[in-house]
Structure formats: structure tokens, C-alpha cells
Amino acid sequence: MLQVRQLVHSMAEDSVDLSGGLEDVPVLCEALIPPTFKYSTDNVQGPGYSVDPSEVTLPGCSCISHSCHPETCTCLQTSDKAYDETGRLLNLDGPESGYSSPVFECNALCTCSDTCSNRVVGRGLRLKLEVCRTRSKGWGVRTTEEIPRGTFVCEYAGEVITFAEAKCRQLSQRVEENNYIISVREHAGMDSVTETFVDPARTGNVGRFLNHSCAPNLYMLPVRVHSAIPRLALFAVRDIHAQEELTFDYSGRYGAQKPVEVLSRDGLKRKKCHCSSVNCARFLPLDLSILG
Numbered sequence: 001m002l003q004v005r006q007l008v009h010s011m012a013e014d015s016v017d018l019s020g021g022l023e024d025v026p027v028l029c030e031a032l033i034p035p036t037f038k039y040s041t042d043n044v045q046g047p048g049y050s051v052d053p054s055e056v057t058l059p060g061c062s063c064i065s066h067s068c069h070p071e072t073c074t075c076l077q078t079s080d081k082a083y084d085e086t087g088r089l090l091n092l093d094g095p096e097s098g099y100s101s102p103v104f105e106c107n108a109l110c111t112c113s114d115t116c117s118n119r120v121v122g123r124g125l126r127l128k129l130e131v132c133r134t135r136s137k138g139w140g141v142r143t144t145e146e147i148p149r150g151t152f153v154c155e156y157a158g159e160v161i162t163f164a165e166a167k168c169r170q171l172s173q174r175v176e177e178n179n180y181i182i183s184v185r186e187h188a189g190m191d192s193v194t195e196t197f198v199d200p201a202r203t204g205n206v207g208r209f210l211n212h213s214c215a216p217n218l219y220m221l222p223v224r225v226h227s228a229i230p231r232l233a234l235f236a237v238r239d240i241h242a243q244e245e246l247t248f249d250y251s252g253r254y255g256a257q258k259p260v261e262v263l264s265r266d267g268l269k270r271k272k273c274h275c276s277s278v279n280c281a282r283f284l285p286l287d288l289s290i291l292g
Contacts, residue, residue, distance in 0.1 A: 018131060018206065024124060027206045029131040035139065038203040041124060043231065046159030046199065053160050053229040060109025067117045068106060075118060079104040082223070087120045088150030089235045092219070102186065107226045120152045121233045122225040127153060129246070131209045136274040138178070139209045140245050147240040153218055156182055156207035156232040158200025166197040179286075180208055184222055184232060184252070196222070196230055207234065212284055213247035215277035220248055247275065251285035 016034045017026040022041050029035075043053040061074045067085065070076040082103040084090055106118045114123075127143060134140040147153060158180065161169070166181050173179055180201040186194040200208035210218070219237045222230030234248055270283040 019125075023206075025126060025128055027125070027129055027131065030133070034131075035209075037201070037208070040157055040203050040205060042155075043157050043160045043198060043229065044203050046161035046165060048162045048165050049160050051160075051227070051229060053227050056108055056226040057228060058104070058107055058109075058224065058226060060107055061112060063106075063110065063112040063116075066113045066115065068110075068112050073106070073112070073118070075104045075106050075110065078102075079224075082221075083117050083120055084150075085117050087117050087152070088148065089152070089221070090150070092150055092235075092237055102188075102230070103221065103223045105223060105225045121155065121223045121231055125154055125206070127151075129154065129206055131206065134211065134245070137211045140211045141206060141209045142243055142245050143240060145242050147236045149236055149239050151236045153234045153236055153246060154207050154210075155205060156198060156200065156210070156220065156234060158198045158204040158208065159202065160229055161197050161199055163195065163197060166199065169199060169201075180204070182220075182232060182250075184220075184230065186222060186230070196232075198232060207232075210234070211245065211247050211275070212250040212273065213275040213277060214249065214273065214279045214281050215275065216247045216249045217244070218246055218248040220252065249285070 016029045018029050018034060019027045019039050019041070022039055045052045045054075059074070061068060063069075063073050065072075068076055070081050079102050080091075082089060105120060105122050106112050106116050107122060110116075112118070127147060128145050130142055130144055132140055132142055143153075166183065170179065170181060178201070181197060181199045184196045184198070186196075188194065217236060217238055217240050218234040221233050221235060223233045224230050240246070270286060273280055273282055273284050
């Protein structure tokens with residue numbers, strides 16, 4: 001059963017575990033007064049949304065091996081083989097990450113081992129992350145340990161909402177407020193597009209504090225575990241050093257790209273980007289389709 005808990009202090013005298021003990025690894029915050037929100041390890045059902053994303057609705061495989069194989073596993077037969085035998089993401093060499101079909105992990109109904117290499121996102125947070133204040137971007141997230149390329153880092157979890165709710169929330173936001181809504185579009189053919197809107201502003205996890213960068217060290221990939229509703233998983237696109245800030249491209253682009261300058265227009269005041277990369281587009285990405 002999905003659990004949501006208010007923030008509680010950790011055993012550390014000068015830090016707070018933002019997850020309130022929900023994560024297997026504490027999510028520490030260096031601030032004396034942490035941000036207020038409800039922590040959730042997974043997506044939750046938002047207003048107007050008809051499906052509970054925490055409900056197990058996908059069938060499981062009947063594998064009895066230590067780790068599943070594409071030749072025999074029904075989970076792997078319906079998707080790309082996403083991970084190597086160590087659980088690290090494959091196909092990180094191209095701008096589209098090489099994935100042509102949805103990624104399905106083994107789930108709670110599968111009979112394979114809990115250490116199966118096709119169980120990665122479903123196992124939850126495994127890294128030591130810290131929410132901290134940055135010089136010019138407000139809150140941010142840094143790692144306190146080395147992260148090898150291809151490693152699953154964390155999810156971007158929050159309320160799964162409808163297009164109408166996403167538009168309403170976007171239009172009601174004040175200029176000084178942060179926009180947390182992520183819109184993910186998955187194309188499955190010429191005319192088939194699946195849209196998922198996730199907003200961690202009120203209920204979310206450590207992913208809500210990740211900043212944008214035009215040259216990010218994380219890549220977002222929709223992964224399905226228990227439900228047809230994707231979990232927005234973030235993976236390291238390169239080796240990441242301890243104490244380095246973790247970032248992803250809010251526009252969904254992969255890796256370092258040529259600069260694409262997005263100017264203020266249509267009466268919308270864009271927020272400036274402070275990533276300081278050589279590829280900086282000057283303004284944060286904004287999905288105008290939600291406002292249409």
C-alpha cells in the first residue's frame with residue numbers, strides 16, 4: 001500500500017530526513033527549516049484522474065531464474081531490454097537513448113528473484129542524496145557518493161493529473177512560484193500518443209528539487225512497473241562525482257545539445273536559466289501546449 005507522510009526530523013541533530021523514513025535511504029536536507037510538502041515514494045492519484053497509479057494492474061512473469069531473460073520472460077518480451085546484468089541502463093549513446101518501445105520492469109506479481117536485473121526502478125531509492133540550497137537556483141539536489149553512468153538515481157514522483165488540471169494549475173501560478181509540472185508524451189505509431197502529467201508541488205519525492213540544466217547529468221525515461229501509468233525514472237548519463245549537483249533537461253532533450261534559445265513571447269514571462277553551461281538556452285523550457 002502506498003504511504004504518504006509529513007516531514008519528520010531524522011536522528012541527525014542538524015538535518016532532516018525529507019522522506020520521514022519512507023525511503024530505504026534517508027533523503028537529508030541541510031536546512032534548519034525544510035520545505036513543506038507531503039513525501040511520497042511513488043506517484044499518487046491527482047484530482048480528476050480516474051486511475052490509481054499505485055494499484056498493481058500489469059501481469060507478472062512466471063520466471064523462476066535468478067535473473068530474467070528476454071527469450072523466456074513475458075515482461076522483457078513486451079519491451080526493450082533496458083538494463084544490463086548489473087541493473088544499469090543500456091543504450092545511452094544516442095540522442096533518443098535508443099528506446100523504440102516502452103520499458104516494462106518485473107513487478108510484485110512476478111515470480112523471479114527480488115534481485116532480478118529487470119527490477120531497478122521498482123526497488124526504489126538506493127543512493128545517498130541531499131537536498132540543499134544553491135547559489136542562484138533555490139533548492140537543488142546533490143549526491144554524496146559517486147554514481148556510475150547508467151545508474152538509476154531517483155524518480156520524479158508526484159500527483160498524476162489530467163490535461164485540464166495541468167492547464168488550470170499552470171494558469172493559476174504566480175510569476176514567483178515554481179512550476180513543477182512535467183508533461184511526458186510517448187509516441188507509439190503515427191497517430192498514437194500517450195500523455196502523462198505529473199505535478200510534485202504538493203505531494204512528491206526528492207525528484208521535485210532537481211534543477212534544470214542545458215547540459216544535464218541525468219536522463220528521464222518513462223518506466224512501467226506495476227501500472228500502465230509510467231514512472232518517470234532518472235538515470236545518470238555519465239559518471240557523476242560525489243557532491244556534484246544532479247540535474248536534468250526539463251525539455252526532455254538528452255545530454256549536451258547545441259543551444260536552443262527560447263525567448264519570452266506571447267506575454268509570458270519566462271524564467272531565466274542559471275545552469276551556466278556553454279549550451280545554456282538562457283530561459284527555462286516551457287510547455288506551451290498545456291496553455292493552449
